[in-house]
Amino acid sequence: xxxxxxxxxxxxxxxxxxxxxxxxxxxxxxxxxxxxxxxxxxxxxxxxxxxxxxxxxxxxxxxxxxxxxxxxxxxxxxxxxxxxxxxxxxxxxxxxxxxxxxxxxxxxxxxxxxxxxxxxxxxxxxxxxxxxxxxxxxxxxxxxxxxxxxxxx
Numbered sequence: 001x002x003x004x005x006x007x008x009x010x011x012x013x014x015x016x017x018x019x020x021x022x023x024x025x026x027x028x029x030x031x032x033x034x035x036x037x038x039x040x041x042x043x044x045x046x047x048x049x050x051x052x053x054x055x056x057x058x059x060x061x062x063x064x065x066x067x068x069x070x071x072x073x074x075x076x077x078x079x080x081x082x083x084x085x086x087x088x089x090x091x092x093x094x095x096x097x098x099x100x101x102x103x104x105x106x107x108x109x110x111x112x113x114x115x116x117x118x119x120x121x122x123x124x125x126x127x128x129x130x131x132x133x134x135x136x137x138x139x140x141x142x143x144x145x146x147x148x149x150x151x152x153x
């Protein structure tokens with residue numbers, strides 16, 4: 001998707017999500033809403049969801065798309081790398097990422113955004129896969145970080 005078109009779409013989706021967030025203060029409800037809106041409005045999102053830390057395990061939470069891995073092997077793959085490096089990761093080709101976990105063999109590119117709880121600690125990640133190579137860029141990173149921040153407003 002062309003950068004200007006992508007920016008405009010994210011801006012509209014952010015405003016829509018911001019308005020929807022006032023309907024509930026529950027983080028799980030907010031995550032479910034974020035996943036549903038983005039998964040159905042961003043045509044290159046093939047898997048959209050959250051993984052959260054639970055007793056040191058990174059466990060799937062709310063998602064849409066093909067069946068997910070329920071628990072991700074510790075400190076392996078893109079999701080754990082986002083947590084360990086404490087930053088958003090854009091992976092143009094998941095098959096070139098060391099230790100990539102292939103929950104869905106159709107996944108070709110991925111973006112992972114750390115989710116911080118109200119205390120500022122990383123509680124999990126927002127993870128999006130695409131069936132195409134090079135689907136994600138700095139525009140996705142910028143807007144998905146803003147959107148993830150809506151969870152704990």
